[in-house]
Amino acid sequence: MEIKDGTAALLTLGKYVQTLGAKKLSLHILGHNTRAIHLYQKLNFQITDLVMSKNDKGICMKSIYIILATLTVETLIIWFASYLLGWNFIDTILLGSLLLFGIVYLFRLYIHQTNATFNANIVGWTWEEAGIGPFHFRISPIIIGLILFIVISILVTFITYYRYFFD
Structure with missing residues (x-):
């Protein structure tokens, strides 16, 4: 149920930004949020930037x-x-x-x-x-x-x- 709600929200957001004339929609996701990453990739979002850090x-x-x-x-x-x-x-x-x-x-x-x-x-x-x-x-x-x-x-x-x- 949550995934369908997230999917519907992203599809609605995508249509809305297209009506505004935007050519690109970018999202920032925390690396540990694998459910969100999977959802965005399912909706054809591509990883364009990867930031890694290490606390040492x-x-x-x-x-x-x-x-x-x-x-x-x-x-x-x-x-x-x-x-x-x-x-x-x-x-x-x-x-x-x-x-x-x-x-x-x-x-x-x-x-x-x-x-x-x-x-x-x-x-x-x-x-x-x-x-x-x-x-x-x-x-x-x-x-x-x-x-x-x-x-x-x-x-x-x-x-x-x-x-x-x-x-």
């Missing part, structure tokens, strides 16, 4: 290791730069962390713009869809490490120079 503690630990490695590499880069410039490490930590984050941001923006320009040229010559879209700054373990380093550098700078401002 190993993935979380890998992200933590990447964050720690980012913090370590950033500390070494800033220490080496302060050594070369002859500056105190504490004086360089805040500016260096902001500079490294800015470099990563601008590099990602440059790569996106270069790809968008290339894809626009493809569209101009072939009229094919080339996936041009807005810039999204995605958060990754490396970015989390960079942001965490900025927060730590702000705290270290504040603690170090607190007496100069509040004594």
